[in-house]
Amino acid sequence: MTQAMRLAVAALVVCATFVAPAASRQLKQTGNNLDFPGCTFFGDSEVFQNPDFSSLAAALQASGLNETLSNLTGYHTLFAPTNDAFAEFLAAANITAEDALSSNLNEIVLASHVVPGVVPGELLSDMDMITLPTLLTGANVTIMSDEVNSTEVVTVMSFGSEATIVTPASFACNLVIYGIDGVLVPEEALYPFESMTLVNYLTGTLMPGSAEVPLSLVVEAVESGETQAAAQAFMSAVDGGYIQQITALYVEATGNQEALVALAAVGNEVILMSSCDAYSSVLEQIPTTEELQAEPSTVEIVTDAYPALAECVTQSSSSP
Numbered sequence: 630m631t632q633a634m635r636l637a638v639a640a641l642v643v644c645a646t647f648v649a650p651a652a653s654r655q656l657k658q659t660g661n662n663l664d665f666p667g668c669t670f671f672g673d674s675e676v677f678q679n680p681d682f683s684s685l686a687a688a689l690q691a692s693g694l695n696e697t698l699s700n701l702t703g704y705h706t707l708f709a710p711t712n713d714a715f716a717e718f719l720a721a722a723n724i725t726a727e728d729a730l731s732s733n734l735n736e737i738v739l740a741s742h743v744v745p746g747v748v749p750g751e752l753l754s755d756m757d758m759i760t761l762p763t764l765l766t767g768a769n770v771t772i773m774s775d776e777v778n779s780t781e782v783v784t785v786m787s788f789g790s791e792a793t794i795v796t797p798a799s800f801a802c803n804l805v806i807y808g809i810d811g812v813l814v815p816e817e818a819l820y821p822f823e824s825m826t827l828v829n830y831l832t833g834t835l836m837p838g839s840a841e842v843p844l845s846l847v848v849e850a851v852e853s854g855e856t857q858a859a860a861q862a863f864m865s866a867v868d869g870g871y872i873q874q875i876t877a878l879y880v881e882a883t884g885n886q887e888a889l890v891a892l893a894a895v896g897n898e899v900i901l902m903s904s905c906d907a908y909s910s911v912l913e914q915i916p917t918t919e920e921l922q923a924e925p926s927t928v929e930i931v932t933d934a935y936p937a938l939a940e941c942v943t944q945s946s947s948s949p
Contacts, residue, residue, distance in 0.1 A: 670698040674801035676709055682808070684715040688729075692736040697764075698743070701803045706748040708770070708785050708809045714792065718812040740765040741787055741815040747805050748772070763787075768815040787813035816845055844881045844888055851891040860898035864907065867899075872910055879915040884922040890930055897935035905941035912945045 670677070670689075677686045677695075689695040698707070719726060729735065743764040758773045771786040783794040792811025799806045850859035866875055882888035899908045915921075918928060932939045 670695050670802050670804070674698075674804070674806065675799050676707075676801070676806065681711055682709055684712045685709050688715075688735055688739055691730040692739055694736055694739050698804060699802055703745065704747045704803050704805070705764075706744045706746065707804050707806045708742045708744075708792070708794075708813065709806050710742070710792065710809055710812045711795065714809065714811045718814070737765060737815060738812070741768045741770070741813050744770060748807075763815075765815055770813060785809060785813060788816045790814040844878050844885075847878060847895060848888055848891040851894045856894050856898050857902070859895045860902055863895055863899050863911075864903060867907065867911065872914055875911050876914045879921060882921065883916070886924055886927045889921060889923050889927055890934075893931040893935050893938055896941075897938035900937040900941050905937075905944055908938075908941060909945050912942060 676682045676689070686695075689698070698705075719729060741763045744761045745764070746761070748761070758771060760769050760771045762769055768787065773784045773786070775782050775784070785792050785794065790811060790813050792809035792813060794807045795810045796808030847859055850856060863875060866872070879889075879892060882892055896908055896911070923931075
């Protein structure tokens with residue numbers, strides 16, 4: 630994900646007011662192994678002792694999640710954002726640190742940084758890509774290892790956000806902790822719908838299959854009356870040659886009648902704002918109605934409510 634894409638994600642994030650120099654980032658190992666007796670996350674974790682992670686420490690205290698981390702059943706892995714990471718996302722969300730810390734989304738964002746089980750450094754180095762669940766129900770992280778300029782880079786992705794691991798592992802209680810240079814933003818924390826947010830998901834470096842497809846952004850746009858904004862995002866993606874990303878949205882919507890209707894609404898709007906030709910390249914590549922598992926009632930709704938799309942589909946299917 631590019632720097633511009635990161636800054637375009639309007640997400641509710643958590644941050645403290647102190648931001649320390651990046652040069653001193655380091656997490657020290659606080660124990661030779663996991664699960665040492667009498668450990669408390671607040672007292673023994675480097676997250677609470679290192680000033681470069683004071684933003685995360687403040688957020689954990691405000692949410693009460695530090696108590697959860699002190700009493701975990703079984704081993705877990707924590708991806709700990711640096712202060713600079715929190716400051717960047719705070720600026721992108723255009724909210725104050727005080728508002729972020731008091732928000733009920735504080736705990737939601739933090740929970741998406743904790744993965745059940747140990748993710749050892751050797752595994753991070755050896756694997757190409759793996760997707761793991763987090764403490765936030767329904768939210769996953771995808772971890773990918775790659776070599777850049779002869780240096781191994783490990784990237785952690787959540788929904789449309791991503792970060793790079795910047796510190797070696799440290800240990801506290803039942804946790805393995807890695808410092809990361811970005812905030813992982815789950816789907817629940819994205820608000821409100823903005824056309825540029827969807828544009829950046831569709832035209833950024835997000836590879837189909839490497840992170841969750843932002844289908845909910847399209848559904849939210851239609852439900853909130855922002856269908857034209859979503860259509861503009863689709864048009865920008867088509868003009869840029871990112872048809873595969875739009876196709877991925879349809880594939881993700883398979884069997885989801887609400888999402889299929891929302892996609893139809895956006896496609897219809899694209900045609901009204903431009904022409905059938907502007908959307909025909911998408912229609913040629915999306916799965917058939919049967920493959921999308923569209924129910925007869927859904928087909929009827931789309932045909933009646935979105936005549937421009939229905940006519941365009943007929944034209945596209947009859948073209949030689």
